[in-house]
Amino acid sequence: MPEPFKIDVADTEIRDLKRRLAQTRWPSEVTDSGWQYGSNLAYMQELCEYWRTGYDWRVQETYLNRIPQFVTQVSADGVEDYTVHYVHQEGVGPDPLPLVFTHGWPGTFYEVVKILGPLTDPASHGGDPADAFTVVAPSIPGYGFSQIPTSGGFGQKRTARLWNALMAQLGYEQYGAQGGDWGAIVTAQVAYQDPDHCIGAQINMPIGRPPEDKPQEEWTDQEREVAAKMAHWQAQETGYQAIQGTKPQTLAYGLTDSPAGLAAWITEKWRSWSDCDGDIEKRFTKDEILTNISIYWFGQTINSSTRYYYEMRQNQAENFLPGRLETPTGFSIFPKEIITAPRSWCEPGYNITQWSEHDKGGHFAALEEPDLLVQDIRDFFRPLR
Amino acid sequence: MWVALMSELGFARYGAQGGDIGARVSALTAYEDPAHCIGAQINMPNSPVPAGHPEEDWSGEERAIIARMREWQSKEAAYQWIQGTRPQTLSYGLTDSPAGLAAWIVEKWRSWSDCDGDIERRFTKDEILSNISIYWFTRTMNSATRYYYERRQHDRANALPAPLETPAGFSVFPKEIFGPPRQWVEAEYNVQQWSVHDRGGHFAAMEEPELLVGDIREFFRPLR
Numbered sequence: 029m030p031e032p033f034k035i036d037v038a039d040t041e042i043r044d045l046k047r048r049l050a051q052t053r054w055p056s057e058v059t060d061s062g063w064q065y066g067s068n069l070a071y072m073q074e075l076c077e078y079w080r081t082g083y084d085w086r087v088q089e090t091y092l093n094r095i096p097q098f099v100t101q102v103s104a105d106g107v108e109d110y111t112v113h114y115v116h117q118e119g120v121g122p123d124p125l126p127l128v129f130t131h132g133w134p135g136t137f138y139e140v141v142k143i144l145g146p147l148t149d150p151a152s153h154g155g156d157p158a159d160a161f162t163v164v165a166p167s168i169p170g171y172g173f174s175q176i177p178t179s180g181g182f183g184q185k186r187t188a189r190l191w192n193a194l195m196a197q198l199g200y201e202q203y204g205a206q207g208g209d210w211g212a213i214v215t216a217q218v219a220y221q222d223p224d225h226c227i228g229a230q231i232n233m234p235i236g237r238p239p240e241d242k243p244q245e246e247w248t249d250q251e252r253e254v255a256a257k258m259a260h261w262q263a264q265e266t267g268y269q270a271i272q273g274t275k276p277q278t279l280a281y282g283l284t285d286s287p288a289g290l291a292a293w294i295t296e297k298w299r300s301w302s303d304c305d306g307d308i309e310k311r312f313t314k315d316e317i318l319t320n321i322s323i324y325w326f327g328q329t330i331n332s333s334t335r336y337y338y339e340m341r342q343n344q345a346e347n348f349l350p351g352r353l354e355t356p357t358g359f360s361i362f363p364k365e366i367i368t369a370p371r372s373w374c375e376p377g378y379n380i381t382q383w384s385e386h387d388k389g390g391h392f393a394a395l396e397e398p399d400l401l402v403q404d405i406r407d408f409f410r411p412l413r
Numbered sequence: 414m415w416v417a418l419m420s421e422l423g424f425a426r427y428g429a430q431g432g433d434i435g436a437r438v439s440a441l442t443a444y445e446d447p448a449h450c451i452g453a454q455i456n457m458p459n460s461p462v463p464a465g466h467p468e469e470d471w472s473g474e475e476r477a478i479i480a481r482m483r484e485w486q487s488k489e490a491a492y493q494w495i496q497g498t499r500p501q502t503l504s505y506g507l508t509d510s511p512a513g514l515a516a517w518i519v520e521k522w523r524s525w526s527d528c529d530g531d532i533e534r535r536f537t538k539d540e541i542l543s544n545i546s547i548y549w550f551t552r553t554m555n556s557a558t559r560y561y562y563e564r565r566q567h568d569r570a571n572a573l574p575a576p577l578e579t580p581a582g583f584s585v586f587p588k589e590i591f592g593p594p595r596q597w598v599e600a601e602y603n604v605q606q607w608s609v610h611d612r613g614g615h616f617a618a619m620e621e622p623e624l625l626v627g628d629i630r631e632f633f634r635p636l637r
Contacts, residue, residue: 054508055505065501066501066504263498267498270491271495274488274491279517281506281510281516282505282507288509289509292501293503
């Protein structure tokens, strides 16, 4: 049974955070290295000093608590039994379509905050009430304020089965799914696992592979370019996947014990994965950056969140789609997204009814370009309602 | 720098010894200073497949070794990847949290030593913690991991620039993380010693000091 949930971090926790920040032992850095070796020292010191002195968690907590949140026990397949935390905002319109929105890493349910209003109440945001959604934005177990899995094996498919069960528990016969990053993988699984109820998957990260049956000599220039870009990204930017996918526990101690450590680990991605030209505050305010990080800090979820990579790596057969998704799928393509795939690489796996390319925005589309993403979501689901 | 150091210390002839990064540094010291460095003794042989030895020609033993190395790479080498690309991002947690630093290091002292999964079979807590404490008090984990970045970004090849003529000796320990076949090592080194042991792992100097000292004495004796 759903129960209302309010975030309520203890005063002692806030004081403890500030004490740790005040006592941070900082590393050195290569002189004038910018962000070349990773999170820049001067910026991390500036961000953490603001976190310690200027940032007000209670103000952010109050703001978040104005968004209706709940917790409920969800059981799936007789295997899972988790307490799931979720945002649940009713749509305002003649027939709001339920929509389950899944966040990614290093994000949280916080990623929904800018699209929540326009999706649920289009009339108040210059839109058509016929496009209203009832939004359910759960925290993946191990993230946010959902229960942390203590046994292994909890991956993307099992998350999707939980979401299927959650939407059923909430009484939704028909619903849509949306997400990016892990939310994209989970969204595809939500649709794949529940074709009788999930009517469409809208995804803001392309998911595709090079064609297996086409020798490289026959690739187009675009395909070659994409493959080269992905190879470079893989080599230079996926160290976090490697360590999180193999030794997340070893990594966890520093990130759980040190707020600066946690902040550096997450901030590097919010900067390099967003469309910000190397200046993170072109896209996000310090408050936005720190609220997301604080959710990880106070929930002590960095360990379980990185373990999600371990579960995928150990069980790709289960967690990738076993076959083609026939449910209508829409893709929003943002230029600074970290994964690139041309439409032709995505077609084999998905029944693509929307391929919406944009000229601005990056990986965190819901936070970076909420208007563009909301428009895509409305356009995609309109013919499916 | 080691060449310059030994020169500054007034040594006209000297030997070099090492494992892990020290293995490569020892080999390169000998390579850079043939006039003074009379030999390199190495307890972690780590040579790539020789040029002109395609996979079709590999023996069963070579295939098995490569398979083990690939498995190790995929399960155990992520630290190289993160240290080799974003060491600064990693450094905050490891510099600020003693538990964070200890976990990062202890995992390797356990999995790379010949201890059957029980680290205190090989090392006392004092030994483990003295090493960690040196990193802690000097705040050197960041710069230490940056070494991987410099290698990955600027100097990828494991092979020497050209075969090393200076005599090289190798101590081969069973639980060492790398174990190339002797013929691969012989393609780039003038192998004068290949001493295979039945116990000991990556941290040979600490795990099996007598065996290693024996090898070092034997290797350098004819070169003095």
